[in-house]
Amino acid sequence: MTSSAEIRVPADEITVAKRIDASIAVVGNPNSGKSTLFNRLTGLKQRIGNYPGVTVEKHIGLLKTDDKVVELVDLPGTHSLSAHSLEEQIAVDVIFGRMAGTKTPDGVLAVLDATNLYQGLFLVQQLVELELPTVVALTMNDAAEKSGIQVDTAELSALLGVPVYPVVATTGAGLDMLRHALAGIIELTPPRRVRIWPQLTAAAERLAQDSRAPLRFAELERLLIDGPTASNQLIVGKLSDVARSQIEAVRAELFEDEPPIARDARIRYTWVREVLGKVQKSAPVYVTWRSKVTDFLNRPVPGTIGLFFVMAIVFQAVFAWATPVMDAIDAASSSLSGVVFERLGDTAFSSLIADGIIAGVGSVVVFLPQILILFLFIILLEDSGYLARAAYLMDRLMRSVGLSGQSIIPMISSFACAVPGIMATRVIPNRRDRIATIMAAPFMTCSARLPVYALLIAAFVPATKVGFLNLQGLVLMGLYLFGIVMGILTALIMRKTALRGPKPPFALMLPEFRRPNLQTVAIQLLGRAKVFLKRAGTVIFAVAVVVWSLAYFPRADDLPADLDPNTASALQMEQSWLGRAGKVVEPVFEPLGWDWRVSSAVIASFPAREVVIAVLGTVYAVGDDADEGTLSGRLKSATRPDGSKVFTLPMVIGLLIFYACCLQCAATLAIIRRETNSWRWPIFAWTYMTTIGYIGALLAFQLGSA
Amino acid sequence: MAINGSTLATLKRGQRGVIRAINSADPQVQRLMVLGLVEGTEVEHASSAIGGDPMEFRLFGCGISLRLEHARHFKVAPVGAGD
Ligand SMILES: Nc1nc2c(ncn2[C@@H]2O[C@H](COP(=O)(O)OP(=O)(O)OP(=O)(O)O)[C@@H](O)[C@H]2O)c(=O)[nH]1
Numbered sequence: 001m002t003s004s005a006e007i008r009v010p011a012d013e014i015t016v017a018k019r020i021d022a023s024i025a026v027v028g029n030p031n032s033g034k035s036t037l038f039n040r041l042t043g044l045k046q047r048i049g050n051y052p053g054v055t056v057e058k059h060i061g062l063l064k065t066d067d068k069v070v071e072l073v074d075l076p077g078t079h080s081l082s083a084h085s086l087e088e089q090i091a092v093d094v095i096f097g098r099m100a101g102t103k104t105p106d107g108v109l110a111v112l113d114a115t116n117l118y119q120g121l122f123l124v125q126q127l128v129e130l131e132l133p134t135v136v137a138l139t140m141n142d143a144a145e146k147s148g149i150q151v152d153t154a155e156l157s158a159l160l161g162v163p164v165y166p167v168v169a170t171t172g173a174g175l176d177m178l179r180h181a182l183a184g185i186i187e188l189t190p191p192r193r194v195r196i197w198p199q200l201t202a203a204a205e206r207l208a209q210d211s212r213a214p215l216r217f218a219e220l221e222r223l224l225i226d227g228p229t230a231s232n233q234l235i236v237g238k239l240s241d242v243a244r245s246q247i248e249a250v251r252a253e254l255f256e257d258e259p260p261i262a263r264d265a266r267i268r269y270t271w272v273r274e275v276l277g278k279v280q281k282s283a284p285v286y287v288t289w290r291s292k293v294t295d296f297l298n299r300p301v302p303g304t305i306g307l308f309f310v311m312a313i314v315f316q317a318v319f320a321w322a323t324p325v326m327d328a329i330d331a332a333s334s335s336l337s338g339v340v341f342e343r344l345g346d347t348a349f350s351s352l353i354a355d356g357i358i359a360g361v362g363s364v365v366v367f368l369p370q371i372l373i374l375f376l377f378i379i380l381l382e383d384s385g386y387l388a389r390a391a392y393l394m395d396r397l398m399r400s401v402g403l404s405g406q407s408i409i410p411m412i413s414s415f416a417c418a419v420p421g422i423m424a425t426r427v428i429p430n431r432r433d434r435i436a437t438i439m440a441a442p443f444m445t446c447s448a449r450l451p452v453y454a455l456l457i458a459a460f461v462p463a464t465k466v467g468f469l470n471l472q473g474l475v476l477m478g479l480y481l482f483g484i485v486m487g488i489l490t491a492l493i494m495r496k497t498a499l500r501g502p503k504p505p506f507a508l509m510l511p512e513f514r515r516p517n518l519q520t521v522a523i524q525l526l527g528r529a530k531v532f533l534k535r536a537g538t539v540i541f542a543v544a545v546v547v548w549s550l551a552y553f554p555r556a557d558d559l560p561a562d563l564d565p566n567t568a569s570a571l572q573m574e575q576s577w578l579g580r581a582g583k584v585v586e587p588v589f590e591p592l593g594w595d596w597r598v599s600s601a602v603i604a605s606f607p608a609r610e611v612v613i614a615v616l617g618t619v620y621a622v623g624d625d626a627d628e629g630t631l632s633g634r635l636k637s638a639t640r641p642d643g644s645k646v647f648t649l650p651m652v653i654g655l656l657i658f659y660a661c662c663l664q665c666a667a668t669l670a671i672i673r674r675e676t677n678s679w680r681w682p683i684f685a686w687t688y689m690t691t692i693g694y695i696g697a698l699l700a701f702q703l704g705s706a
Numbered sequence: 707m708a709i710n711g712s713t714l715a716t717l718k719r720g721q722r723g724v725i726r727a728i729n730s731a732d733p734q735v736q737r738l739m740v741l742g743l744v745e746g747t748e749v750e751h752a753s754s755a756i757g758g759d760p761m762e763f764r765l766f767g768c769g770i771s772l773r774l775e776h777a778r779h780f781k782v783a784p785v786g787a788g789d
């Protein structure tokens with residue numbers, strides 16, 4: 001295949017693909033500033049991919065200097081090379097080159113938080129034992145200085161045997177030196193072996209001699225500490241039979257009756273304390289960022305009340321702040337439709353543009369402000385460290401339903417979207433606990449449910465004041481609470497039946513409250529907006545066009561010309577493909593009080609729930625005059641053939657309950673499939689949630705109309 | 707107070723103590739040891755949730771929350787009286 005044509009490709013076009021001098025893993029404790037540093041070093045131009053087989057985003061970025069290009073891989077945080085949760089396992093697997101599709105890194109960028117050297121050094125010491133070229137970035141120096149910590153980097157570097165570069169990732173201070181060091185990382189000599197636990201080192205060296213293939217010393221140490229488990233089978237396989245049979249004997253001799261992990265922690269932290277005494281000169285023992293606020297939040301009752309207060313503010317803000325922008329978008333899209341008809345006349349094409357695309361896509365895009373406000377709050381809560389505190393405060397409550405406080409973080413994230421929420425369950429160490437949380441997460445009111453709720457509430461709940469709160473906001477909060485209760489009940493039932501087992505474990509790091517970094521927040525928020533708009537531009541666009549054509553064709557040709565436009569459009573709709581399909585499924589949804597239009601909109605929204613709005617927007621727009629106003633106005637005036645209103649209060653409540661429960665989201669089903677590694681759970685979740693939604697809507701309508 | 711009777715669970719809010727002995731049989735306790743709660747480390751009881759469980763401890767600038775049932779496995783020598 002080598003032809004002369006290939007050689008003539010300009011050199012600068014192939015450098016990116018071919019000339020990568022080294023691949024460097026970015027490793028550190030959770031929350032130590034890895035991603036911030038990574039973003040700085042790679043200039044935010046990262047490739048995001050997936051590790052094959054696991055749903056973990058793989059962030060890869062290139063760092064370029066004058067003559068070198070190195071690749072950085074951002075990893076989830078870990079405390080030790082003995083993994084404890086799925087997330088830690090991923091970091092460890094990448095470091096050891098066990099992750100399918102990735103090779104062992106050529107070097108390590110160890111990220112060490114200057115305000116938490118204690119836990120940081122515990123990990124860095126283990127990283128040094130990897131015997132790979134290593135560079136330490138000492139981050140958060142600004143925060144450390146503020147709390148009076150001074151680190152002797154020269155001494156630290158000497159004790160670890162690797163270069164240490166102090167930086168401030170948020171401002172970029174000190175990055176030039178670090179960049180330079182990383183570019184030339186393969187020229188560094190790997191650190192020498194430190195014998196802080198001579199017996200373990202000796203035992204690992206003995207095993208290394210008995211191996212059939214060259215083995216990493218650090219991996220053998222971990223094998224001795226963790227014992228032969230599924231994740232280190234590869235290493236065990238490379239040992240001779242003699243060595244393999246000796247492992248247990250060596251472990252028994254090394255640890256006697258002390259648990260290996262405990263022994264490891266005791267020895268290494270003793271070393272860490274010694275090092276700390278030498279490098280952290282003028283440091284106070286307790287570094288706390290204390291203020292009246294944190295002191296207040298640290299007391300049990302005010303802290304818990306504060307948590308509920310914060311959540312209430314979030315939901316009020318979502319409704320109140322977004323309204324002006326939403327009204328503007330709404331007005332813009334209806335006047336745009338008007339302009340289209342004015343310019344192009346009443347043809348099939350102008351109907352496609354105005355009724356199909358603008359009405360369909362516009363009715364979903366209008367919710368972008370609300371969604372961004374919601375995401376903004378969730379990102380702020382997470383970045384400031386408040387979510388971890390919420391997990392801590394809620395642990396007792398969660399325990400009573402068989403979960404732990406750790407399940408709170410995925411659940412709160414699911415208010416934005418169940419997909420990242422379910423991915424966040426990877427920090428939960430216990431499998432049963434994790435699956436119960438995954439089953440509960442889709443009940444949390446996600447940002448795709450929000451438009452549906454917002455539309456129905458704006459149309460059918462009066463905007464009266466209840467005390468200083470708005471009734472619409474209260475109903476919305478009620479729906480959020482309903483989702484929470486349903487989710488928690490589900491988890492409780494699961495933990496009592498299919499997922500019965502011992503109490504879930506709980507050990508949580510509580511970071512200091514930190515002022516969120518604007519750049520980080522902005523990057524995440526923009527990413528979210530992009531995902532939402534992309535969905536509106538692809539999935540929802542396609543559905544809008546399909547639904548429009550199903551509603552527009554076949555044309556009813558033989559209508560009398562003098563018929564009034566509303567009757568004509570009703571007749572047209574009824575004999576269209578969509579009308580016919582809606583009629584077929586109507587009997588199923590008749591007991592819920594839905595007519596065929598609502599039924600067909602609900603059916604069309606099973607792949608993505610917010611589509612229901614686009615479909616309603618389309619079916620209630622076809623043939624109508626643009627001057628009939630907004631979608632909520634059209635819903636309010638929708639009638640059945642006998643003149644009675646379609647959207648009665650019991651019917652709307654039923655519809656809200658249906659949307660609160662039903663799992664109408666292909667992306668969530670796919671993520672459950674990938675995270676649980678079986679089709680069983682997504683199928684179960686879908687069936688279970690749809691059944692509950694149907695029964696709930698049935699009860700609401702039948703009892704309400706009786 | 708005698709060392710024998712004091713555990714992390716009996717430290718008052720704001721009180722400090724040095725960990726003296728750990729019953730490390732429980733894997734949960736081992737996890738806490740990986741997070742830095744080992745013999746010789748000085749910790750401060752920073753806060754507790756409603757009902758006194760879980761509790762928050764600070765050591766060398768980091769906060770760790772643990773449940774009462776696990777806090778009992780850590781024997782401590784109290785330093786100072788707390789508030
Ligand atoms: N003051 C200060 N804050 C920083 C610095 N670097 C990062 N941060 C903040 O620390 C927090 C955590 O940073 P991340 O980069 O998300 O940390 P991470 O290590 O990637 O965290 P995980 O991926 O969750 O393990 C963010 O709020 C950052 O804004 C720094 O040098 N100084």
Ligand SMILES: [Mg+2]
Pocket residue numbers: 034035036075076077
């Ligand atoms: Mg990160």
